[in-house]
Amino acid sequence: MVKSQLKKICFTVVCTFILGVFGVVILPKQVVSAATYDITVAKDGSGNYKTITEAYNYLAKINDAKRKTIHVKKGVYKEKITISKPYISIIGENKNNTKLTYNVANGDPKPGGGKYGSADCAALTVGENDFIAQNISFENSHLKDTGKDVQASCVYTYGDRISFNNCNFYSGQDTLCAYTYGVDKSRVYFKDCFIQGSVDFIWGGATALFDNCTLNELRDGGMYTAANTPQGQKYGYVFLNCTLTANGDVNYTSRTNPRWKTPSTVYLGRTYGDYCHVSYINCKLNAPVNPAGWLKMNNNNNNTALLEEYGCTGIGANRSKRVPWSKALNSSQASRYTKANVLSGKDGWRL
Numbered sequence: 001m002v003k004s005q006l007k008k009i010c011f012t013v014v015c016t017f018i019l020g021v022f023g024v025v026i027l028p029k030q031v032v033s034a035a036t037y038d039i040t041v042a043k044d045g046s047g048n049y050k051t052i053t054e055a056y057n058y059l060a061k062i063n064d065a066k067r068k069t070i071h072v073k074k075g076v077y078k079e080k081i082t083i084s085k086p087y088i089s090i091i092g093e094n095k096n097n098t099k100l101t102y103n104v105a106n107g108d109p110k111p112g113g114g115k116y117g118s119a120d121c122a123a124l125t126v127g128e129n130d131f132i133a134q135n136i137s138f139e140n141s142h143l144k145d146t147g148k149d150v151q152a153s154c155v156y157t158y159g160d161r162i163s164f165n166n167c168n169f170y171s172g173q174d175t176l177c178a179y180t181y182g183v184d185k186s187r188v189y190f191k192d193c194f195i196q197g198s199v200d201f202i203w204g205g206a207t208a209l210f211d212n213c214t215l216n217e218l219r220d221g222g223m224y225t226a227a228n229t230p231q232g233q234k235y236g237y238v239f240l241n242c243t244l245t246a247n248g249d250v251n252y253t254s255r256t257n258p259r260w261k262t263p264s265t266v267y268l269g270r271t272y273g274d275y276c277h278v279s280y281i282n283c284k285l286n287a288p289v290n291p292a293g294w295l296k297m298n299n300n301n302n303n304t305a306l307l308e309e310y311g312c313t314g315i316g317a318n319r320s321k322r323v324p325w326s327k328a329l330n331s332s333q334a335s336r337y338t339k340a341n342v343l344s345g346k347d348g349w350r351l
Contacts, residue, residue, distance in 0.1 A: 003123075037071035037091070046073070049253035050101060052090065072136060074098050076292050082125040085161075092136030093201040095168050100124060103140040106151035106174075116173060123155035131157075140208045143172035147255030149198055149219065153177050157206065161349050163189040172198040172218065172252060183233045187343050189293060189351055196249065200226030202237065203272060207344045208240045214247035217266045218253055223295060225269030229277040235342045236277030237308070244268075244316065246287035264288055266316075270295035271305045275317040279329075281337050282311040289316025292323050 039055040040047035049055045052072060059068040067087040074097040081100070092098035102123035108116045124138055142152035149172040156177045167190075169176050175197030179187035186206040191211050195202060200217035202210075203226040215224050223246065229236035248261040266287050269278050270293070294307050302325040309319060310329035319328055343349055 035075045036069075038068045040071045040073065041077075042073040043075035043077070044073075047071075051079055052077050053081055054079060055272050056083070056085075056088065059088065068131075068336075072098050072100075072128075072294055076101060078102060080104065080123055082127060083131055084127050085129045086130045087130070088130075089132040089134070090136060090165045091132075091134045092167075093319070095137050095166055098135065099137040099168075101137075101141050101147050101154075103141045103142075104148075104152070105142040105148070105288055118151045118153065118154075119156060119177070119179070121151070122153040122177070124155045124158050124163055126157040129160045129162070131159055132145075132160045132165070133163070133167055135167070136166035137170065138280040139169075139188065140171040140175070143198070143256060144170075144252045149173055149253075149256050156318060158186055160186050162187070163191070163351060164193055165191045167193045169193065169195045170285070170300055171196070171201070172256075173200065175201040175205055177204040178202070178206035178208040178234075178237075180206040181232065183230045184345060187345060187349065189339075189343060192328055196252075198222045198253075200257045200270065200272070204309050205229050205233070205236070205273065207233065207235045207342060207345075208237050209235075210237070211339065212243065213239070215239075217244070217263055218249055219257075219260055219266075219269075220263040221265055222263065223267040223270050225278050226272035227269065227276040227278050228273035228299065229275045230273075231275045231304075233275070233277070235337075236279070238281065238342050239283055239339050240281050240339075242280070242338065243284040243316075244289075263309045265290045267295050268293050268309075269307065270297045271300045272297055273303045274301045275306075276300070277306040277308075279283070279306070279337055280310070280312055281308075281329075283314035285311075285312050285314040287314070287316050291318065291321035293319070294323050294326050303350075 008165040055070045069089040074093045080102045102119040106118045138154045140154035151174045151307040154171045158179045178188045188208040190210045193213045196216040227236045246263040253260040307326040
């Protein structure tokens, strides 16, 4: 028996004696260990791999249903990744100095032939369930690099039970897509995230809850959302306690339109589909929202869309001139929009 083991036993005996004599418990100090990661990625070679792609490819070959966690140290990682294995986590060192970025837009040629579409040009695509991202930035640099503000998503999701915590999302048009391939097939949770874009920059048909997030509109006349909620789905895009801003970012718009320093008019969203469902609950609309609030896309039937506001404040919150096919919720209606109600689903998902 080694000395360290003997010391540990002696200490336990002494503690037990004190407990018996004095009626008190003195326990050894608990050591809180650092988080355990399966793989560490570092550009400087100090981790297991230098790229996120290599780390994910290694974990994807492991045939079990246990969660696998990739720790990404600071740096800019120019990669394009598709997650097709469940229970993967990507944890960045710091969202302000750890970035996954790529430059591909809808219509760009693919290396093997054909062209990229709006659904496969993202830096990160999540096509499986139970994915987690935290403390990391995602970017499609197409607008920044070329000055062309076209469809260029940085993240595209269509799996279920997906969560992003304390992450940044940067692009222009169509920054973030939370999509679904059927009613109630995809739920996504965004907590304390920053999302920036220009036109329809949060789009798709998933059930998605944005909790205490900041949405920044870059473009004059741009729209925050373009939901394509499928018919029969109870919830679409729900924004709880979020902040909407409209501030130019010279890194992304200087080559496109220098006058987009401070947008003068923006819109809460436009109807991507007939059953578009977007709800702003207790949000700070600190942006020059056009009095109409919402726009119609193509020939959609706006009588079936649900475009809702409740308890919002700020310079863009005045509803007196909103389009007649939007709705002001009452307190009873708004109270239904809780994290549990929106995300629990049939399986009782809890975060």
